[in-house]
Amino acid sequence: MRPGDTVVVATKNAGKVREFAHAFAKLGMEVVSMFDYPNLPDVVEDGRTFAENARKKAKTVGDALGLPVLADDSGLEVARLQGEPGVYSARYSGEGATDGTNNAKLLEELGKLDASGVERFQTLEDGTELLSEARFVCALALYDPKDDAFVDSEGFVEGDIMSRPRGEGGFGYDPLFWLVSHHRSMAELTKDEKQAISHRGRALARLLEQLNNRE
Ligand SMILES: O=c1nc[nH]c2c1ncn2[C@H]1C[C@H](O)[C@@H](COP(=O)(O)OP(=O)(O)OP(=O)(O)O)O1
Numbered sequence: 001m002r003p004g005d006t007v008v009v010a011t012k013n014a015g016k017v018r019e020f021a022h023a024f025a026k027l028g029m030e031v032v033s034m035f036d037y038p039n040l041p042d043v044v045e046d047g048r049t050f051a052e053n054a055r056k057k058a059k060t061v062g063d064a065l066g067l068p069v070l071a072d073d074s075g076l077e078v079a080r081l082q083g084e085p086g087v088y089s090a091r092y093s094g095e096g097a098t099d100g101t102n103n104a105k106l107l108e109e110l111g112k113l114d115a116s117g118v119e120r121f122q123t124l125e126d127g128t129e130l131l132s133e134a135r136f137v138c139a140l141a142l143y144d145p146k147d148d149a150f151v152d153s154e155g156f157v158e159g160d161i162m163s164r165p166r167g168e169g170g171f172g173y174d175p176l177f178w179l180v181s182h183h184r185s186m187a188e189l190t191k192d193e194k195q196a197i198s199h200r201g202r203a204l205a206r207l208l209e210q211l212n213n214r215e
């Protein structure tokens with residue numbers, strides 16, 4: 001990946017496309033996604049880990065196009081839900097899931113838990129409660145069909161799940177993800193702020209570092 005290159009990202013998630021486009025633009029690279037290649041095969045995300053799913057997406061699309069491809073598999077792990085929704089984050093609320101229905105399902109599941117015996121939750125100035133510790137995970141896989149080789153990386157960010165959404169930025173579970181460090185939700189960060197601390201931003205920085213070290 002060099003300035004002037006076009007990076008193919010094997011995703012149908014518009015939020016991810018925006019974040020990768022923003023990050024790669026700073027490096028002088030353009031991003032295209034599965035929205036630009038409508039006839040690609042569907043990828044069944046049946047891996048047990050984020051890393052397996054990222055490789056599967058990258059390889060399926062890379063082999064179909066005959067081009068190097070970057071894929072992202074990511075999700076939310078919630079401590080009081082024993083790490084759920086994890087690799088099922090995108091389909092947490094079932095068939096036809098949207099960010100809205102997934103966020104509602106998350107609050108519903110946390111609402112079902114017995115709060116007795118649990119340490120009193122922290123409450124923010126506006127009355128929002130912090131319901132559980134959580135982390136976002138992002139696995140990236142860069143696949144080159146020419147030599148059937150992968151470069152992998154991972155990134156994480158820790159936060160807390162909020163009892164109600166705040167902010168308009170980002171996507172997915174961002175409005176429910178509180179960052180103590182910023183005293184804001186992930187959806188209240190600018191694109192640059194999110195890139196600097198997010199699971200995806202960190203995974204991308206690590207991937208680029210590995211590529212630089214090879215040259
Ligand atoms: O920065 C993030 N901020 C908030 N939520 C996020 C983030 N990153 C991933 N997430 C959530 C969204 C989705 O529920 C799941 C990803 O699922 P994942 O299968 O990797 O992506 P996807 O199906 O939306 O698109 P695609 O597979 O075509 O890349 O985790």
Ligand SMILES: [Mg+2]
Pocket residue numbers: 045090
């Ligand atoms: Mg997916």
